[in-house]
Ligand SMILES: Cc1cc2nc3c(=O)[nH]c(=O)nc-3n(C[C@H](O)[C@H](O)[C@H](O)COP(=O)(O)OP(=O)(O)OC[C@H]3O[C@@H](n4cnc5c(N)ncnc54)[C@H](O)[C@@H]3O)c2cc1C
């Protein structure tokens with residue numbers, strides 16, 4: 375049996391609002407474990423726009439998204455949160471008085487209260503919505519390349535039009551038996567030199583650019599793919615015999631398991647009571663982009679305030695019967711946990 | 712007021728009233744249409760993909776390169792696919808019909 379961690383508050387999502395929730399809980403002397411599907415903290419700030427400046431963070435007139443996350447990390451450091459990355463929270467169930475979270479790597483965390491700061495859901499590969507794609511995942515459909523050698527003498531279809539698609543087309547042209555690049559238009563979003571190199575290889579017949587096509591369906595036996603069917607926008611079909619599909623459409627967020635926890639969810643957001651950020655399930659709070667109430671603004675600013683509301687409301691659940699003394703940080707300082 | 716029609720993935724047609732100047736994504740969200748629009752209109756997610764009725768496509772406005780680039784990451788594209796956070800409501804599009812692809 376794997377070890378079970380226990381904590382006062384489990385926070386789902388290590389985006390800016392999940393991180394600031396650690397601070398607000400810490401100021402009320404509550405310990406936290408934080409879980410995120412991504413390999414790094416920062417949510418959208420890190421995954422989607424690390425180098426963009428933000429202008430609407432109070433008292434930080436111009437701050438890059440990565441720097442904002444770094445400062446939040448500094449601010450929560452005194453509270454020594456445990457942060458579990460690279461895993462998605464898949465299950466949330468009540469075990470006695472506690473909430474138990476189970477992640478995709480089998481980690482178990484038990485907490486008195488849960489704060490969901492999951493943004494638009496767990497970040498993962500943006501998968502093409504092909505009916506049977508999961509059947510081939512891991513064996514012949516891939517969203518990243520671990521070992522180039524695995525593709526020696528294989529027939530490879532690469533789908534996508536960004537850097538990953540172009541870079542892997544160039545790299546695999548040498549080792550693979552055949553390389554096809556499926557893209558919906560002639561323009562690629564990649565370094566121009568690499569695109570030029572890829573087009574040169576195409577002229578030499580080392581790779582084939584299958585343009586303008588998009589993925590239509592997959593055929594194969596068990597987990598082994600044998601044919602990738604592609605279509606033009608006008609429905610013209612082409613069948614490509616292949617051993618592997620490399621799908622490179624960037625990141626997408628998926629609510630996934632959060633839909634199954636009995637929460638009041640509509641169109642990807644959870645209804646909360648705005649003064650406490652309490653959801654319809656006692657002991658579970660939602661903050662940041664995923665929390666919804668009338669006139670909600672999806673801003674980091676609003677999320678910070680929601681984190682404070684949720685932490686104060688969670689205190690009463692984590693410490694039943696104990697008075698909550700409201701204190702300014704100028705009075706309390708940063709308490710040791 | 713401008714009238715827009717959304718056809719939901721299940722085929723239901725919903726006619727809504729929209730204020731000129733709003734984005735079509737804002738109108739869809741206001742009316743609880745099944746659409747994620749995860750990035751809130753900052754052209755970073757492609758989850759506001761709509762298929763514009765052919766008769767209206769020309770009127771749906773200019774497509775900037777950044778929208779084309781992001782459309783590369785959408786699935787089930789058609790010749791009249793748009794990211795509707797980039798489309799503004801105006802008298803020009805009064806009556807426009809759009810189909811919503813299934814939410815991922
Ligand atoms: C291009 C762009 C520009 C923006 N500019 C601004 C701006 O100028 N000002 C502003 O205020 N806002 C801006 N925003 C919006 C801002 O980034 C979001 O409001 C903010 O990131 C929301 O933070 P969050 O912590 O709620 O969620 P997110 O940042 O979305 O983080 C959620 C995290 O939860 C994780 N997660 C979800 N479900 C699970 C699960 N089941 N298990 C494990 N992990 C999970 C995800 O992987 C993700 O890392 C911008 C957004 C974009 C895309």
Ligand code: FES
Nearest residue numbers: 752756757759796
């Ligand atoms: S809402 Fe994200 S691209 Fe339109």
